[in-house]
Amino acid sequence: MATGRRTDWSRIARPSLAGIEPYDPGETRDEAKDRLGLTDLVPLNWNEDLFGPPQHVLDAAAAEIARAPLYPERAYADFRAAVAEWIGVPAASVVPAHGAQALIGAVTQVFVDPGTHVVIPQPTYGLYAQVAAAGGGVVHRVPTNGLALDLEAIAAAAEEHSARLVWLCDPNNPTGLLIDRAEWAAFVDRLPDGCAAIVDEAYIDFSDPDVRVRREQDVLDGRPVICIRSFSKVFGLAGLRLGYAVCDPEVASLLNVIQEPFNVNRIALAAGRAAVETPGLADRRRADVAAARAVLAAELEAAGLEVVPSQANFLLVRIGVDDGPVCDRLLRRGLLVRGGESVGLPGYVRLTVAPVPVMREAARELLAALRAT
Ligand SMILES: Cc1ncc(COP(=O)(O)O)c(C=O)c1O
Numbered sequence: 001m002a003t004g005r006r007t008d009w010s011r012i013a014r015p016s017l018a019g020i021e022p023y024d025p026g027e028t029r030d031e032a033k034d035r036l037g038l039t040d041l042v043p044l045n046w047n048e049d050l051f052g053p054p055q056h057v058l059d060a061a062a063a064e065i066a067r068a069p070l071y072p073e074r075a076y077a078d079f080r081a082a083v084a085e086w087i088g089v090p091a092a093s094v095v096p097a098h099g100a101q102a103l104i105g106a107v108t109q110v111f112v113d114p115g116t117h118v119v120i121p122q123p124t125y126g127l128y129a130q131v132a133a134a135g136g137g138v139v140h141r142v143p144t145n146g147l148a149l150d151l152e153a154i155a156a157a158a159e160e161h162s163a164r165l166v167w168l169c170d171p172n173n174p175t176g177l178l179i180d181r182a183e184w185a186a187f188v189d190r191l192p193d194g195c196a197a198i199v200d201e202a203y204i205d206f207s208d209p210d211v212r213v214r215r216e217q218d219v220l221d222g223r224p225v226i227c228i229r230s231f232s233k234v235f236g237l238a239g240l241r242l243g244y245a246v247c248d249p250e251v252a253s254l255l256n257v258i259q260e261p262f263n264v265n266r267i268a269l270a271a272g273r274a275a276v277e278t279p280g281l282a283d284r285r286r287a288d289v290a291a292a293r294a295v296l297a298a299e300l301e302a303a304g305l306e307v308v309p310s311q312a313n314f315l316l317v318r319i320g321v322d323d324g325p326v327c328d329r330l331l332r333r334g335l336l337v338r339g340g341e342s343v344g345l346p347g348y349v350r351l352t353v354a355p356v357p358v359m360r361e362a363a364r365e366l367l368a369a370l371r372a373t
Pocket residue numbers: 046047098099100101102125169173200202229230231232238241242243
């Protein structure tokens with residue numbers, strides 16, 4: 001029989017974790033289906049790729065299972081080289097990881113000590129602030145200007161607080177808005193010495209190549225910039241957990257001090273490599289998403305709704321009423337969408353872009369839900 005007191009883990013864990021709640025993904029999709037008696041539920045809430053990866057990418061993943069007993073030594077190097085070639089940087093500037101999320105954590109561990117100042121816009125993806133706070137960082141939030149990131153105010157906050165890190169997301173989640181090239185160049189010039197910009201480009205491959213910022217070049221030029229990218233979005237591999245950083249080789253070494261050796265499984269590496277080695281795959285997906293996004297936007301705008309011009313695989317829509325009941329009604333109709341309240345924008349909804357027939361259904365159902373509330 002056990003004796004003695006139960007362990008009080010909160011006294012042993014790092015004090016900076018006190019009061020920080022873990023991410024709660026909420027009710028699972030299967031639970032929601034069972035609860036509401038639905039046969040089908042369309043997931044438009046997490047910005048996954050609803051067009052699906054090509055069969056040969058899935059075949060490459062399946063073939064790799066036979067090599068499961070072996071550590072992914074060669075697969076890791078091959079994937080790194082394939083990504084480097086695809087984006088036009090040396091392999092030493094590519095750091096693979098199990099998802100952009102892993103890199104958000106690793107970057108924070110490299111740069112944030114207890115008391116380090118970190119500047120983060122509001123609203124944006126929630127994980128940057130969560131991991132910075134968990135690392136003991138002091139987080140300064142900078143509100144957007146309207147819905148756009150206020151780069152001047154962000155640089156000013158970095159200066160004011162002697163911040164070591166600034167987090168940006170481009171295109172930003174939840175708005176889908178892209179950072180302008182000239183504004184970006186001015187921002188990097190203005191960043192104080194000793195401060196780095198970490199840019200989460202999880203959705204960058206959906207944006208127009210003629211207007212998006214080429215941060216690979218900033219990295220090659222030795223600017224204080226680190227990019228984080230994901231295979232969950234344009235390549236449709238969210239379930240395999242794969243991403244990479246583009247950074248100076250010195251930062252790559254630091255990240256590799258923090259990240260585990262062989263941190264990505266060989267199935268994800270094989271699928272990722274097959275995806276980047278497929279000529280034009282990202283371009284085709286960008287075109288598919290842009291076409292379907294335009295259909296959704298046009299149908300909602302025709303009904304008088306305000307749609308934010310997105311360069312990502314989701315669309316933010318101003319509905320001007322409490323988004324909770326609207327999302328509940330859509331869920332009962334088999335469409336899972338993200339309410340604005342949960343991403344810091346009450347009165348909005350965010351919908352993942354899916355093939356055109358789904359977009360037409362989503363527009364119809366959203367308009368019906370708005371008429372009914
Ligand atoms: C801005 C942003 N960054 C990162 C992620 C997660 O990326 P990954 O699946 O590669 O961890 C998401 C997922 O929705 C996201 O919206």
